[in-house]
Amino acid sequence: MIGSLAELRAALDEGRTTSLALVEGALSRAKAPEGEGARVFTALHEEQARAAARASDVLRQAGYPRSPIEGLPVSVKDLFDIKGETTRAGSVALDGAAPAQQDAPAVQRLVAAGAILIGRTNMTEFAFPGLGLNPHYGTPLNPFDRSTGRIPGGSSSGAAVSVTDGMAAAALGTDTGGSVRIPAAFCGLTGFKPTARRVSRQGAVPLSTSLDSVGPIAPTVACCATLDAILSGSGADVPAPASLEGLRLAVPTTLALDAMDATVAAAFKAALASLSQAGVRISEIAVPEFAALAGINARGGFTAAEAWHWHRELIEREGDRYDPRVSVRIRRGKELSAADYIDLLETRAAWITAVEARIAPFDALIMPTVPVIAPKLAELEADDAHFATTNLLVLRNATLINFLDGCALSLPCHRRGEAPVGLMLAAAGGQDQRVLAIGQAVEQALAAARA
Known part of the structure; x- marks a missing residue:
């Protein structure tokens, strides 16, 4: 089933497959004992998905597909409310919580568009660390170098692996400090973090109400643009690729290029060279504000303050059921005063x-x-100190754009068969369509070099 949404839609339109066949294939891969499904999903919607797929096939046969994602299996991060189910947010501390009374608005829009909800995906507990580890439900392995066992990235860990392993055509995730873009980058996919206000965050367990955003993980930029139009309610068409000739892209030399490993440095350098050859004007610029962000967030920032607000009663009651690596970060928010928050x-x-x-x-x-x-x-x-330093490094670049209240796209820039590397395109808030248009052009320009 792995392919772009447009390719899958064409296969459905031309009668080469059916929604039910796609769902059965996704479920088969999710349930395969040798696969990652047991760690990817916290719940599979087997019968509901089959019933929805049958209905979708009837609508398509009658000539009434509801949207470009009609009949396609989509996974949902276990942060969103789905009517009749308990939203656990990757934790066991919410096991006794009441089932949701209605779908989250983002889920409602997917269902109304004809998406088939294949199941809930695993995540780092309460969306905290950016690495993807979960001690309660297990950690799905990155599709690259699976024999070694590498992290998928987080917090939308199961979301990314559900797509790479053909258990879903696309995934619904959230991004507070990179939780869509990091797993997309690590797993060789495309992830879009929209301007936070663009997609409703109602019905999703919050991490930071100031920084949270809702976005897709999928195979291509056009896939993400299609899903963004549905999730945001804009109904916009997939934007045409921007012209690369004379396009002005800025490489921030402050912080963002520090501590690159050899693989990332080589892939990034090659991507810039390809874009320059295509007519892009690339400039290096200093952004001293980026260097100031660590100090601004030294006491936990918005994430600690706003997470403590939501968790304070639950963590006092069920704190021994939290991942200690998560609870220690939430408890930092207890030390922040109202004045500290206003200063932030x-x-x-x-x-x-x-x-x-x-x-x-x-x-x-x-x-x-x-x-x-x-x-x-x-x-x-095995190592708490290594975990902490790696988490900060992995989150670093993506977090800059959340604090900016901007929009950003991560797309693959590595050569096929090599370790996945993500290239991030970002802009100020409200420029979502422009970033998606640039992303399509960059994706096309890099295609030959990545082959």
């Missing part, structure tokens, strides 16, 4: 103004999504 709001507003002015002459920023390839799972499980 004011500091962020000034920071955004300064960064937006600095990047205004350019069409987008371009940088590695993550400065390293996917680390080995066993090493992170």
Whole structure:
């Protein structure tokens, strides 16, 4: 089933497959004992998916497909409410919570568009670390170098692997500090983090109400644009690729290029060379505000403060059921006062103004999504200090764009067969369609070099 949404849609339209056949294939892969399905999904919707697929096939046969994703299996991160189910957010602390009374708006839009909800995907507990580890439900392995056992990235870990392993055509995720883009980068997929206000976050367990955004993980930029139009309710067509001739892309030299491993550095350099040959004007710029962000967030930032607000009663009651690596970060928020929080709001507003002015002459920023390839799972499980430093490194570049309240796309830039590397294109808030148009052009320009 692995292919773009457009390819799958064509196969359905031409009668080469059916929605039911796609669903059966996805379920078969998810249930295969030798596969990753047991760690990818916290729940499979077998009978519901089959029933929805049969209905979708009837609608298509009658000539009434509801959208470009009619009949396609889509996975949903276990952060979103689905009517009649308990939303556990990758935790066991919510086992006794009441079932959701209705679908989250993002889920409603997928269902209304004809998507088949194949199941709930595993994630890092309460969407905290960016590495993808989960001690409660297991950690799905990255599709690259599976014999070694590498992390998938997080927090939308199961979401990414559900797509790479053909258990879903696309996945619904969230991104607070890279939780869509990091697993997309590590797993060789495309992930889109929209401007936060673009897609409703209602009905999703929050991590940080200031930083959370809802976005897709899928095979291509056009796939992400299709899903974004549905999730946002914009109904916009997939934007045409931007012209690369004279396009102005800025490489931030402050922080974003630090500590790159050899594989990422080589892939990023090659991508820039390909784009330059295609007519893109690439400039290196200093963004000193990026260097200030670690200090701004030194006491936990919005994530700690706003997570503590949501968790404070649950963690006092069920704290021994939390992953200790998660609970320690949430509890940091207890130490922040109302004055500290207001300071954060004011500091962020000034920071955004300064960064937006600095990047205004350019069409987008371009940088590695993550400065390293996917680390080995066993090493992170065994060493808390290594886990903590790796987590900060993996989150670093992506977090810059969440704090900016911007939009960003991660797309693959590695050669096929090599370790996956993500290339991030980002811009200020509200420029979502422009970033998607640039992303399509960049994807096309890199296609030959990646072959």
